[in-house]
Amino acid sequence: MKRTVTEKILSRASGRDALAGSIVEARVDFLMTNDAVGELVVRAFEQLHKPVWDARKTAIMIDHFFPASTEDAARVHALLRAFAAKHGIALHDGEGVCHQIMVERYVKPGMVVVGTDSHTCTYGALGAFATGIGSTEAAGVLATGALWFKVPESIRVNFSGALPQHVHAKDAVLHLLGTLKADGAIYKALEFGDCKALGIAERMTVCNMAIEAGAKNGIFEGKTSADSGAEYERVMGIALGSLEPQVACPYSVDNVKPVAEVAGTRIEQAFAGSCTNGRIEDLRVIAKVLKGRRVAKHVRFLIAPASRSVLGAALDEGLIRTFLDAGAVMLNPNCSACFGGQGMLAAGEACIGTHNRNFRGRMGHKDAKIYLASPETVAASAVKGEITDPRKFR
Amino acid sequence: MKIVGNTHKFGDNIDTDVIIPARYLVMPLAEQAKHAMEPIDAAFAKSVKHGDVIVAGKNFGCGSSREQAPLVLKHLGISAIVAKSFARIFYRNAINLGIPVLESDAPDAIEEGARVEIDVAKGEITASGKRYGCTALPQFLQEIINDGGLIAHLKKI
Numbered sequence: 150m151k152r153t154v155t156e157k158i159l160s161r162a163s164g165r166d167a168l169a170g171s172i173v174e175a176r177v178d179f180l181m182t183n184d185a186v187g188e189l190v191v192r193a194f195e196q197l198h199k200p201v202w203d204a205r206k207t208a209i210m211i212d213h214f215f216p217a218s219t220e221d222a223a224r225v226h227a228l229l230r231a232f233a234a235k236h237g238i239a240l241h242d243g244e245g246v247c248h249q250i251m252v253e254r255y256v257k258p259g260m261v262v263v264g265t266d267s268h269t270c271t272y273g274a275l276g277a278f279a280t281g282i283g284s285t286e287a288a289g290v291l292a293t294g295a296l297w298f299k300v301p302e303s304i305r306v307n308f309s310g311a312l313p314q315h316v317h318a319k320d321a322v323l324h325l326l327g328t329l330k331a332d333g334a335i336y337k338a339l340e341f342g343d344c345k346a347l348g349i350a351e352r353m354t355v356c357n358m359a360i361e362a363g364a365k366n367g368i369f370e371g372k373t374s375a376d377s378g379a380e381y382e383r384v385m386g387i388a389l390g391s392l393e394p395q396v397a398c399p400y401s402v403d404n405v406k407p408v409a410e411v412a413g414t415r416i417e418q419a420f421a422g423s424c425t426n427g428r429i430e431d432l433r434v435i436a437k438v439l440k441g442r443r444v445a446k447h448v449r450f451l452i453a454p455a456s457r458s459v460l461g462a463a464l465d466e467g468l469i470r471t472f473l474d475a476g477a478v479m480l481n482p483n484c485s486a487c488f489g490g491q492g493m494l495a496a497g498e499a500c501i502g503t504h505n506r507n508f509r510g511r512m513g514h515k516d517a518k519i520y521l522a523s524p525e526t527v528a529a530s531a532v533k534g535e536i537t538d539p540r541k542f543r
Numbered sequence: 544m545k546i547v548g549n550t551h552k553f554g555d556n557i558d559t560d561v562i563i564p565a566r567y568l569v570m571p572l573a574e575q576a577k578h579a580m581e582p583i584d585a586a587f588a589k590s591v592k593h594g595d596v597i598v599a600g601k602n603f604g605c606g607s608s609r610e611q612a613p614l615v616l617k618h619l620g621i622s623a624i625v626a627k628s629f630a631r632i633f634y635r636n637a638i639n640l641g642i643p644v645l646e647s648d649a650p651d652a653i654e655e656g657a658r659v660e661i662d663v664a665k666g667e668i669t670a671s672g673k674r675y676g677c678t679a680l681p682q683f684l685q686e687i688i689n690d691g692g693l694i695a696h697l698k699k700i
Contacts, residue, residue: 169598185568196694213568281607283639284610286636335602363631400554408654488565488566488607489564489565491568508560509560510560510582517696
C-alpha cells in the first residue's frame, strides 16, 4: 500500500493501516495546552475523575495573556500553575509562544502531537503529525493518551528552486493560501515535498499557516517521506523563484495581493512576532532593514520575540540595540498583538504584521484593518509609514 | 432528536475571532457570551432566544481552536448550527459540547428569522414548508450529542 507522510505516521500511531477516509484511534505522543483555553481543559478533566495519562508527555504554556493584565487572566494563570504542580506537568510560564517552545523543547519527527491551539500544525515543519484540538478533547487525551482521527486526504505541494532576494517563506505560504482559499483544504493534510531551499524556521512559517486554508495539518517530508505512488487529492507545484512579496488584506487570510497593489497604504502600527514569524531568523531580517534607520513618526512598531531563547539570541547578536535605536518597542515573548493581547487598534487604524490572521476585530476595533506580510515587508513598511515593497525600499 | 427554532443567518467564513474575540476568552462564560458575534452583529447576544438556530455559509467557525466559540453559542441557547460547511476544529468542538452541527445547502434558501424544524437523526431540515437534506451524523457522534457532549458521554460509558 502506497502511503502519504500523514498516513504513515497515523498508521504507526494507531497500529493499523490508516488510509485516507478511515477513522483510527491513535496514541498521542505529546499534548500541549495554554492559557487561552486551559481553564476549560482543567474543568473538563476534573469531571472525568481520572489520573493524568502521562505527565511527561504534557506541557502547559502561559503565553496568550502573559503577564496578566486583567484579574480574569491572573485567575486562569493561578489555576493552571496549581494544576501543573499538582499533576507534575511541565509549565512554561511566560517563556514565549507555545508553538515556539514546543519546537525548541519537545517535538520530534514522526510524533503525533495535539494541542489546544489551531497553530499546533506548525510542528509539521519537523515532520510530525500535529493538529489543533478543542479543550474537551484535550481533557480526554489528558486522561487516556489517545484520540480518534479521520485520516485526511493529502494535498501535495512541491516547492522548487529558491526564493528571490526580498521574498520569504511567508510570501510563499501567503501565495499558497491565495490559491487554495480559506476553505480549500478543510479536513485535508497539506504535504510539502522536501525542499533544500527552506530551513526549519521557514518550514515552520509554512506549516503554521496550513490551518488558514482549513487544513488539519501541514507536514514536510523529512525523516518520513511519502511512498512514490501515494494518492493525493491534488498535486501543486510552486516555483519559489517566480514569487514576489505578498500581502494578505482585510479581512481574510486568503485575500492575498502582490505588495505592489497595496503599497502606499498608510499604517499606524507594525507588529513583528508570533508563532508564524517571531524567530531569530525573522528578527535578523528586520534588524537588517532597521539598521541605521528610524521607524516612521506616526507608527508604533511592536516587536515580540517568539520565545525567551529567541530574545536571548537577539540580545547576543546586538539586534535589540538596533531595534531600540530605530524607535521600535520591545515586548516580552508572548502571543502579543497577534490576537489582540497587546497592541490593540482603534477604529480606522491599520496594522501590518508578521502574524497569521487578519480577521475583523481580532486586534481591536471591528473597523481596524490588519495586513499580513513577511518580516522584511513589515519592517520596510514600519520605516516608511505605509505598506512598502521591500524590493523598492531604500 | 428534533429541534424547532428561529434562524439567525450568517455568510461564509464566519471565524472564531468574530464568534468570540480572543480578549474575552478568560472572562466568566456569562460575561463572554454577551460579546458573541460582536464584530459583525453587536445586537446578536441580546437577540438570541433559547432554541434559536444558526444558518450560515461555508467554512463556519474557521480560525482558532477555542472551544469558547461553540460554548458561548450554546450558552446563549443556540440549539443547532446548519452551515454549507464547517471548519474542522469548530465542528469537533461543537459535537463535543453536544451541539448538533449539520452540513446542508439549505442556508442559501432559508431567510433570517425563519422558523425551521430539524430532524437530526434523519438529517432533514424543514423551513416554510420546504424540506432540505443535510449530512446525517454517524451514529457514534449522534450518541455524543444526545448525551449532551463528550464529557457526559464518557461518564456514561
